Amino acid sequence: MASRKKTAAKKQPAKPAKRPQPAARRRTKKPAPAPVSAPVAESPLVVKPVEPAAPGPPERREEVVTPYNRPRRAPTAEGAVLVTGICGRLGRLLARRLHRVDRVIGVDRRPFKGKPKDIVHHQIDVRRKKTRDLFRSGDVRAVVHLGVLHDPRASDKEHHSWNVVAFQKLLEYLAQYNIPKLVVLSSANVYGPQPDNPQFLTEEAPLLGAQSFRGIRDLVDLDMLAQSFFWRHPQTETVILRPCHILGGVHNAPSNYLRLERPMTILGFDPMVQAVHERDVVDAIALALRPGVRGIFNLRGPGELPLSRVLAQLGRKPVPVPSPVAKGALDRLWRFRLTSFPPPELDHIRYVCMVDDTRARQVLGYRPSYTLEQTLAAVDSDR
Secondary structure (H helix, E strand, O other): OHHHHHHHHHHHHHHHHHOHHHHHHHHHHOOOOHHHHHHHHHHHHHHHHHHHHOOHHHHHHHHHHOHHHOOOOOOOOOOEEEEEOOOOHHHHHHHHHHOOOOOEEEEOOOOOOOOOOOOEEEOOOOOOOHHHHHHHOOOEEEEEEOOOOOOOOOOHHHHHHHHHHHHHHHHHHHHHOOOOEEEEEOOHHHOOOOOOOOOOEOOOOOOOOOOOOHHHHHHHHHHHHHHHHHHHOOOOEEEEEEEOEEEOOOOOHHHHHHOOOOOEEEOOOOOEEEEEEHHHHHHHHHHHOOOOOOEEEEEOOOOEEEHHHHHHHOOOOOEEEOHHHHHHHHHHHHHOOOOOOOHHHHHHHOOOOOEOOHHHHHHHOOOOOOOHHHHHHHHHHOO
């Protein structure tokens, strides 16, 4: 019994003596590696808050949040630029501008007279399935959509089929085959001339052009479809251009009106007018094709003038007509095909519809090359 008590007495104090010794050793050894072990355990917490300040990682996170902040592509020569409506006046000017530096593919149901040899033209309807084959080949890197029907004598059904349905098909192909760039030529007319318009309309202004002019409803729909595509498909750099009245060899309402020797004006109204040269519009389209450019941009010429001074510079002799009489008279002239100026366009010679192109100048680097005098003179000379 005595021997057991001695052994127990020896074992009991031994246990407490052994336990504090390793603990004491660990405590004495722990301060030495502390500077190494503490940062290792806390490094994710310490470094992560600093990461947003770094230039690299925030760009990768913002890519998912908004389509504006996606990393820009480097310029590439791979793939061609597909131009719809290439046989129109603007399409031909753009084709001759681009084919010197890019491969150009044209799509238009009309023949291309005077086509450069290195441009491939497909005389097909955009609404047909043959258009899909052009995208399926994988040889398209950008699309410029100029194939918009502006004929005021065409029916509403034809306008809708060509401008809205055809554009919806085109957007399906762009999304399906992941085309990097889309440039859509809209118009500042989508804002609409209104008596309460501000002096200059920005890109955020509401599109009210169809309220008094049914013929522009499909153009407003096209613009809205392009905006929807911009947000739903951020992988495609979408650019929407809204130029003011385009003057030159084009056959549109403003140019046709200014070609009249005795144009009608509204008695008591002399609105300020903006105009842009057709070749300046082509330059803006070329700028919009650069990698990294996206968004909505108004385009205007070098300045503004009252309508009376515009007609005076062109040597026209206007006929002032009271507003109630003007619409009835123009309706009759239009019905008998004695004028090319549609009656709903009367609001453009009565109310103001001018745009602010600050964003195009800052982001695109757009600057009109033609003076206002040259732009007006192009109505008669540049055909």
